[in-house]
Amino acid sequence: xxxxxxxxxxxxxxxxxxxxxxxxxxxxxxxxxxxxxxxxxxxxxxxxxxxxxxxxxxxxxxxxxxxxxxxxxxxxxxxxxxxxxxxxxxxxxxxxxxxxxxxxxxxxxxxxxxxxxxxxxxxxxxxxxxxxxxxxxxxxxxxxxxxxxxxxxxxxxxxxxxxxxxxxxxxxxxxxxxxxxxxxxxxxxxxxxxxxxxxxxxxxxxxxxxxxxxxxxxxxxxxxxxxxxxxxxxxxxxxxxxxxxxxxxxxxxxxxxxxxxxxxxxxxxxxxxxxxxxxxxxxxxxxxxxxxxxxxxxxxxxxxxxxxxxxxxxxxxxxxxxxxxxxxxxxxxxxxxxxxxxxxxxxxxxxxxxxxxxxxxxxxxxxxxxxxxxxxxxxxxxxxxxxxxxxxxxxxxxxxxxxxxxxxxxxxxxxxxxxxxxxxxxxxxxxxxxxxxxxxxxxxxxxxxxxxxxxxxxxxxxxxxxxxxxxxxxxxxxxxxxx
Amino acid sequence: xxxxxxxxxxxxxxxxxxxxxxxxxxxxxxxxxxxxxxxxxxxxxxxxxxxxxxxxxxxxxxxxxxxxxxxxxxxxxxxxxxxxxxxxxxxx
Numbered sequence: 001x002x003x004x005x006x007x008x009x010x011x012x013x014x015x016x017x018x019x020x021x022x023x024x025x026x027x028x029x030x031x032x033x034x035x036x037x038x039x040x041x042x043x044x045x046x047x048x049x050x051x052x053x054x055x056x057x058x059x060x061x062x063x064x065x066x067x068x069x070x071x072x073x074x075x076x077x078x079x080x081x082x083x084x085x086x087x088x089x090x091x092x093x094x095x096x097x098x099x100x101x102x103x104x105x106x107x108x109x110x111x112x113x114x115x116x117x118x119x120x121x122x123x124x125x126x127x128x129x130x131x132x133x134x135x136x137x138x139x140x141x142x143x144x145x146x147x148x149x150x151x152x153x154x155x156x157x158x159x160x161x162x163x164x165x166x167x168x169x170x171x172x173x174x175x176x177x178x179x180x181x182x183x184x185x186x187x188x189x190x191x192x193x194x195x196x197x198x199x200x201x202x203x204x205x206x207x208x209x210x211x212x213x214x215x216x217x218x219x220x221x222x223x224x225x226x227x228x229x230x231x232x233x234x235x236x237x238x239x240x241x242x243x244x245x246x247x248x249x250x251x252x253x254x255x256x257x258x259x260x261x262x263x264x265x266x267x268x269x270x271x272x273x274x275x276x277x278x279x280x281x282x283x284x285x286x287x288x289x290x291x292x293x294x295x296x297x298x299x300x301x302x303x304x305x306x307x308x309x310x311x312x313x314x315x316x317x318x319x320x321x322x323x324x325x326x327x328x329x330x331x332x333x334x335x336x337x338x339x340x341x342x343x344x345x346x347x348x349x350x351x352x353x354x355x356x357x358x359x360x361x362x363x364x365x366x367x368x369x370x371x372x373x374x375x376x377x378x379x380x381x382x383x384x385x386x387x388x389x390x391x392x393x394x395x396x397x398x399x400x401x402x403x404x405x406x407x408x409x410x411x412x413x414x415x416x417x418x419x420x421x422x423x424x425x426x427x428x429x430x431x432x433x434x435x436x437x438x439x440x441x442x443x444x445x446x447x448x449x450x451x452x453x454x455x456x457x458x459x460x461x462x463x464x465x466x467x468x469x470x471x472x473x474x475x476x477x478x479x480x481x482x483x
Numbered sequence: 484x485x486x487x488x489x490x491x492x493x494x495x496x497x498x499x500x501x502x503x504x505x506x507x508x509x510x511x512x513x514x515x516x517x518x519x520x521x522x523x524x525x526x527x528x529x530x531x532x533x534x535x536x537x538x539x540x541x542x543x544x545x546x547x548x549x550x551x552x553x554x555x556x557x558x559x560x561x562x563x564x565x566x567x568x569x570x571x572x573x574x575x
Contacts, residue, residue, distance in 0.1 A: 071524070158504040
């Protein structure tokens with residue numbers, strides 16, 4: 001993912017497409033992600049549900065992650081019915097190990113050496129989940145990437161990274177494969193859930209803020225790393241961690257750049273999810289407008305819901321929906337960033353204008369897998385009840401597998417992080433200035449658009465949303481926040 | 484040369500010292516997660532706030548909407564609303 005990766009000489013002999021498809025990590029991310037999806041879809045179709053019940057994957061109990069716990073971490077291994085989820089965790093370990101070992105073998109590397117290190121990486125990811133699933137940690141939106149970095153760092157800064165782990169430190173491979181699986185969750189029919197006002201708040205303001213922030217970073221702040229500039233702009237304007245991962249991979253950002261962008265985003269998110277609801281209550285803002293504002297500005301998906309609950313039921317539902325529509329934007333953002341990078345940014349460093357073949361050659365191919373998965377599953381989701389049920393049952397399992405892959409990637413980042421590079425990026429505080437300026441623009445534009453759409457143009461829709469939200473909850477939602 | 488540089492450049496302290504540091508770090512994490520956070524979670528105000536999230540099916544640390552059960556409920560409700568009033572969100 002390094003933006004300093006040597007740029008290939010256009011005149012040099014290049015491997016054929018077939019060779020590249022058999023040897024290159026990007027293609028193997030597609031094959032492995034595709035194989036995992038085929039297995040999951042097969043397990044849904046093969047498993048006949050009881051009469052009147054929606055389909056469920058036969059692998060649901062065999063692919064799981066630790067759950068929420070409060071007093072004892074042992075509770076994280078208990079399912080809702082009191083049974084232990086060990087077989088689900090073991091299942092993920094075995095399936096992931098096998099899939100990535102196949103990938104390693106396909107790329108001409110030793111699968112045995114990989115598996116030796118993978119067992120430890122997987123156990124570290126398990127520890128990461130235990131830390132992140134504590135209920136207060138979850139409440140304050142301190143997501144697993146942060147704890148993955150911490151667990152990796154603990155090893156990195158104390159005992160150091162043992163040599164046998166090196167073959168399993170496949171940060172980019174885990175991220176790219178996870179992104180192919182994420183494609184399944186980028187369902188385009190959900191785009192229209194809030195009609196025109198939803199599209200205007202999520203799909204008009206967000207790209208404007210993203211592009212403006214990127215240009216501001218390049219032209220005004222003159223940030224040294226265009227990739228860092230892009231990752232911060234995307235995670236701040238789109239949807240936090242998942243956008244940072246997707247755009248970081250698309251523009252080949254360094255691990256340290258992705259980590260820095262995520263840390264910045266999480267730090268500001270914790271503040272915003274507390275401060276914004278206070279401002280809303282202080283100003284007596286319309287709940288639906290407030291929800292749209294929260295959904296459009298708070299980076300993290302979980303934090304948006306949490307902030308919405310502090311305002312009211314209508315705000316919570318609007319905020320969650322606006323954020324969901326923004327989430328779907330990451331498909332388009334990843335594709336746009338990848339195309340822009342290979343056609344403008346990388347050639348710009350060499351001073352040459354690439355032809356279409358050159359663009360294709362440089363294009364990060366896993367993005368195609370991500371988009372293909374999104375298009376296929378969007379089509380299925382929109383094709384009727386049966387298709388929608390198949391998609392729901394598939395994503396119920398694939399999302400856990402995808403989260404494990406990302407979690408392992410962040411453990412690896414923590415172990416590989418280069419502090420010299422991190423310090424270099426922090427110099428002059430430019431990332432912080434970029435984030436603050438971009439977020440200020442985001443807050444102002446989103447508030448204006450939310451007010452215009454839900455407070456003026458679609459006022460009757462806003463009233464209806466309010467009425468519906470409280471139809472079952474006769475009294476406004478209780479505002480409960482810890483002192 | 485900072486301590487990070489020393490560790491990364493290989494001129495790191497002895498194995499015992501590094502092992503000791505790991506133990507200290509593990510202890511700090513252990514105390515935080517096994518003592519401090521569980522006690523905090525039992526404070527009445529925190530308990531009430533946590534219950535709100537549980538009651539409303541909110542996953543406060545979701546990285547994507549599919550990880551938040553409340554998002555799926557919200558979408559279902561909105562789809563129902565759009566069926567009942569097709570023009571509501573499409574015509575001012």
